[in-house]
Amino acid sequence: MGQLCDVCTRSETDNNQSPDEFRKISKNSKNDELVRFFMAGLGSAGKSTIIRQLQYLCSINSNYKMCNEDWIPIQKREVDSITWQRTIRRNILDLFDIFIKQAHIDGETLANKALTVFAKSIEDACQEKEDSIDFIEINEDFRRKLIELFNDNAIKNVLKKKNKISIDGKTIFDGCDYFLTEEKIREIFSDDYEPSDKDKVHSRNPTVDMHTYRFKLNETRIEICDVGGQKAERMKITDYLKNWSFASTERDRNFILLVVSMSDYNVPHPQYQGTLLDECVEYMKVLLNNSVAQKCGLFIFFNKKDRFKEKLEDDECRADIKYLKRYLTERQVTEYQTAGRFKSNDMSKAIASKFVDALDELNQRRKNTYCRYTCAVDSKMMEGIFGAIKDEIINEQLLSIFP
Numbered sequence: 001m002g003q004l005c006d007v008c009t010r011s012e013t014d015n016n017q018s019p020d021e022f023r024k025i026s027k028n029s030k031n032d033e034l035v036r037f038f039m040a041g042l043g044s045a046g047k048s049t050i051i052r053q054l055q056y057l058c059s060i061n062s063n064y065k066m067c068n069e070d071w072i073p074i075q076k077r078e079v080d081s082i083t084w085q086r087t088i089r090r091n092i093l094d095l096f097d098i099f100i101k102q103a104h105i106d107g108e109t110l111a112n113k114a115l116t117v118f119a120k121s122i123e124d125a126c127q128e129k130e131d132s133i134d135f136i137e138i139n140e141d142f143r144r145k146l147i148e149l150f151n152d153n154a155i156k157n158v159l160k161k162k163n164k165i166s167i168d169g170k171t172i173f174d175g176c177d178y179f180l181t182e183e184k185i186r187e188i189f190s191d192d193y194e195p196s197d198k199d200k201v202h203s204r205n206p207t208v209d210m211h212t213y214r215f216k217l218n219e220t221r222i223e224i225c226d227v228g229g230q231k232a233e234r235m236k237i238t239d240y241l242k243n244w245s246f247a248s249t250e251r252d253r254n255f256i257l258l259v260v261s262m263s264d265y266n267v268p269h270p271q272y273q274g275t276l277l278d279e280c281v282e283y284m285k286v287l288l289n290n291s292v293a294q295k296c297g298l299f300i301f302f303n304k305k306d307r308f309k310e311k312l313e314d315d316e317c318r319a320d321i322k323y324l325k326r327y328l329t330e331r332q333v334t335e336y337q338t339a340g341r342f343k344s345n346d347m348s349k350a351i352a353s354k355f356v357d358a359l360d361e362l363n364q365r366r367k368n369t370y371c372r373y374t375c376a377v378d379s380k381m382m383e384g385i386f387g388a389i390k391d392e393i394i395n396e397q398l399l400s401i402f403p
């Protein structure tokens with residue numbers, strides 16, 4: 001059982017060796033270093049998507065290898081295709097359930113009686129437990145009606161304001177655009193549907209408990225711990241961190257990797273004033289108060305860069321600039337409000353500034369904190385980011401990139 005060591009202030013005498021000896025050893029054994037990330041964040045921030053992306057990279061890039069506990073390369077532990085198929089079908093039906101409910105709220109009616117009956121059957125199925133979709137008969141008639149529903153004007157009108165939909169705190173999942181074509185819906189509900197890696201990356205399956213994944217990027221060993229971010233899971237964070245720290249040895253480089261969903265900037269908190277982004281800032285503060293986390297470097301991935309931009313470009317979201325106003329100049333706000341003009345960099349920095357303010361409240365914290373703007377569904381981007389971070393950590397040249 002090891003102990004978590006301070007990655008940032010580790011002294012050269014820690015190992016009872018002269019500084020020169022130490023330097024020689026560390027230089028010769030860079031490849032033995034283990035870089036460990038404890039990944040945390042609110043539910044749906046994109047944590048597991050990062051893991052799925054790395055797993056996908058292992059299948060297309062020979063420099064990436066997924067490993068077992070002994071660091072021997074292994075093939076991906078495949079959750080069976082039927083489980084994925086069920087998850088993705090459920091994702092799509094949940095989406096339709098939200099669209100149908102929103103159409104009711106907006107006073108929209110579906111084109112005919114048969115379609116209304118079909119829509120009601122979807123709502124009923126989604127109200128039930130996870131396995132309720134197993135009882136839906138998926139045949140050509142079902143596929144035809146689902147496509148008809150997708151193309152109905154009432155649903156099309158709802159889709160126009162998808163960036164603002166929230167039914168009882170339930171919002172549509174951020175990977176959904178990828179699935180929302182007639183062709184894809186037909187494929188997902190076809191008898192021989194085999195989910196692809198891309199389908200898995202875009203799907204939504206909330207994490208329960210703590211899961212450890214190991215990858216070799218070239219020769220660098222990277223271990224990532226993925227924990228669930230939904231409220232019930234966040235309550236267990238202290239135990240998760242404790243377990244994570246027990247598994248550490250003195251030579252390991254330990255980081256907390258906070259994944260933030262930038263697209264939460266305009267999602268009102270279901271209970272409190274403010275948004276889910278504000279909730280994430282509060283969560284970060286709690287996390288950094290933890291004694292284990294205090295000994296680690298902090299990475300922040302400001303994720304869902306694509307969705308953030310999409311929302312900013314959506315007229316329906318124009319008024320939501322109020323949530324970022326404090327971190328923008330008067331001119332930036334006016335240009336956006338009146339003409340919808342903005343620079344992505346300014347807006348991204350506004351989000352990061354919210355977190356910087358909170359970090360500044362915590363003594364000395366900014367020093368060992370590093371951030372990146374990411375889009376976890378973009379495999380090329382994630383390949384570049386992990387490649388660069390790995391090199392920076394190994395060469396002890398981490399770039400801060402904070403506003």
Ligand SMILES: Nc1nc2c(ncn2[C@@H]2O[C@H](COP(=O)(O)OP(=O)(O)OP(=O)(O)O)[C@@H](O)[C@H]2O)c(=O)[nH]1
Binds near residue numbers: 048259
């Ligand atoms: N468009 C877009 N979608 C994303 C991005 N990152 C994640 N998603 C989607 O967001 C949804 C939630 O992602 P997850 O990886 O399951 O979120 P999580 O942080 O693991 O959530 P919990 O397990 O509940 O803590 C999925 O549908 C992903 O495809 C992104 O950068 N852009």
Ligand SMILES: [Mg+2]
Binds near residue numbers: 229
């Ligand atoms: Mg997850």
